[in-house]
Amino acid sequence: MQLVVLGLNHRTAPLETRERAALLPDEATEVTASLLEDAAAAEVVILSTCNRTEFYTITNDPAGVIERQREMMRQRKSVDLTPGDSGYLYQHDEAVRHLFRVAAGVDSMVLGENGIVAQVKNAFEAANNAGAVGPLLGKLFPCALRVAKRARTETEIGHGAVSLPNAGLTLARKVFGALDTRHALVIGAGTTGTALAERLKEIGVRSITVANRTRSRAEEVAERVGGKGVGLEDLPDVLAECDVVLSAVHSATPVLTRDTVARAMEPRKFGRPLLAVDLGVPRNIDPGCGSLEGVFLYAVDDLQQLVNLNLGRRRLEIPAVEKIVDEECGKYTEWRSALDATPVLVALRAHVEALRQESLERFGGSIPDSERERLDQFSRALVNKLLHAPTLSVKGCDSSTAQGLAQLDWTRRLFAVDGESRDGDES
Amino acid sequence: MGDTVESVLNVLDPLLPLALAATTLAYFLDFRDAPGRPAWLSPAALLVSSTLLVLRFIVFVWLEQRPPLATPAEAFSAIALAITVVYVLLEKLHRDRSLGFPLLAAATLAQSAALFSHTETTQVSALLGETWFGFHAIAAILGYTSFAISAVYGILFLVLYQNLKHHRFGAAFLRMPSLDELATSSMRTAVLGFLFLTAAIIAGTFGWGRLIEGPVWLDPKVLTTMLAWAVYGVGVALWHFAGWRGIRAIGLTLIAFLIMVMSSWVVPWILGSAHGAKGLA
Secondary structure, eight states: OEEEEEEEETTTSOHHHHHHHOOOHHHHHHHHHHHHHTSSEEEEEEEEOSSEEEEEEEESOHHHHHHHHHHHHHHHHOOOOOBTTTBEEEEHHHHHHHHHHHHHTTTSSSTTOSHHHHHHHHHHHHHHHTTOOOHHHHHHHHHHHHHHHHHHHHSSTTOSOOSHHHHHHHHHHHHHSSOTTOEEEEEOOSHHHHHHHHHHHHHTOSEEEEEESSHHHHHHHHHHTTOEEEEGGGHHHHHTTOSEEEEOOOOSSOSBOHHHHHHHHGGGTTTOOEEEEEOOSSOSBOGGGGGSTTEEEEOHHHHHHHHHHHHHHHHHTHHHHHHHHHHHHHHHHHHHHHHHHHHHHHHHHHHHHHHHHHHHHHHSTTSOHHHHHHHHHHHHHHHHHHHHHHHHHHHTOOTTSHHHHHHHHHHHHHTTOOOOOOTTSOO | OHHHHHHHHHHHHHHHHHHHHHHHHHHHHHHTTOTTOOTTHHHHHHHHHHHHHHHHHHHHHHHHSSOSOSSHHHHHHHHHHHHHHHHHHHHHHHOOOTTHHHHHHHHHHHHHHHHHTOOOOOOOOGGGGOHHHHHHHHHHHHHHHHHHHHHHHHHHHHHHHHHHHTTOOSHHHHHSOOHHHHHHHHHHHHHHHHHHHHHHHHHHHHHHHHHSSSOGGGSHHHHHHHHHHHHHHHHHHHHHHSOOOHHHHHHHHHHHHHHHHIIIIIHHHHHOOSSTHHHHO
């Protein structure tokens, strides 16, 4: 049984192709059932996200399964998974390494992103619930999740904000520390504004005010996050009470002028700072506000600078993550090899012991008992010495590779033993 | 008994720099967020070091019947004790560990300097035997140490403030606590310093008044120290009661610190003073 990974991702396929290739959960379950039905695949997990669609398959017929999956994607999704074109193909230990790198976040569009861990976990659970997971993928995917955990706890691959809104929140924490006693103002109730308000609610700020051109829309978003909704005309009044302002509206002119902010800072003249994060293009907040005492103003370019810095720091962690991937690949390979090697060793030992006993009976019948005992010890020692090298050789076979599988097969044939892999049994 | 006590001192003196160095290392590992370090390591190390420092102080005072301030080595040891005490108060009262590593490193250096600059004490001022003076001097050292630590926090605040204002995301941005935390830590240590200095002033007024002619308040050093004390007092009062925050509050404490530095070194040098080393002669 071999592991095969066929798929595409943000590196090999453009967005339009990835969009077509994406399999929703119900679709993935249907495809999984279909792949298992024709018995080419023994185990299947489908990982489908906005940036990748991959089939992890355990099979005895890799070429057949690959062709089956390619044909299925052509018919269902008009997507060609030809390796080297839009798609890629990994087998054996390369397939294991690929999954571990995906889970660790080093293969993601945003290096070190955390969302992929839940996606891998969900894909595995969905396949498990569909009865598509056996002992091999049942061991592989938990190992991948362990790699993900180790990468994020033992390295800083997941540290630092790598999106503009999160960079804004990082700055808020750098100014204020904990945000649970702070008042936040979100200007704009569109997609970005709503996402910002929801993120602030997750963080647990003390209060959230949402301001929008259309008051009713502001109130709608505010209600969702347990805050207050106001119109843009109320900005001068609410600004004085706020510590953090996040702005994301479409406006040709600034919605917060220098005068407005200066007036809001008046009651706070004894030093309480104001952090203003402007995610709008054109800018929503007058750049002159940055020169006011106690006002920290950041626009998109400034946030991008911070994001780039964090991405650079994450890139420095890649070698450490690859080291973890190597270690866990080694452990998985060792486990996999034992699964295949053990039956061969057991069969070999049993076969040779049977030959030894048969020979003792045949040639030791007329020998006195004391001599017979010595003959038994001699034959046992001779057999152990003869089998020592073949035993080490079998244990050292890497059954995740074609060469390793061939070595095991040769051993079986050489000694005329069965010892077929007990993929269904834990070693 | 005296020999036994002296033996204790002889054991503690070389042991203390090692204990402080080990504590500094434990806090450094915390600072670097080193994996695998046990959570109990740094609190245990701090407990051992601070206990040994306090023990040494008590043993010394019991043996010599005076505070350890007669020689440079004794003064270094007193500074190490003061730094450690102020840090322990910060950590235990306010759970503030942000300056643990550098402060304990400074205490280690001071205690090591004490060990390597040790000389036999040949002449001790009679003033050191006076109870009020011992209390005054130790309270003053604790006060000045607190103000120095407050100033360190204040300077770090200014550095981070400027970095944030000018959108610089270098080491200061990455490694420092938040502006708010730096400001709060600065004010908290300023409060400690204010309380210690108040105690030192009260004891000093009582003692110096008996020793020098004329009003003690007119002494240049005393006058500038009182000015610094007043500015600190105004600063902490505005922080606690009037809601002063940010750069204005920190600015005021840094001005007070500058006055304090001048009162300690510049004013006595330029204008002379009956206070300080002269009094100890």
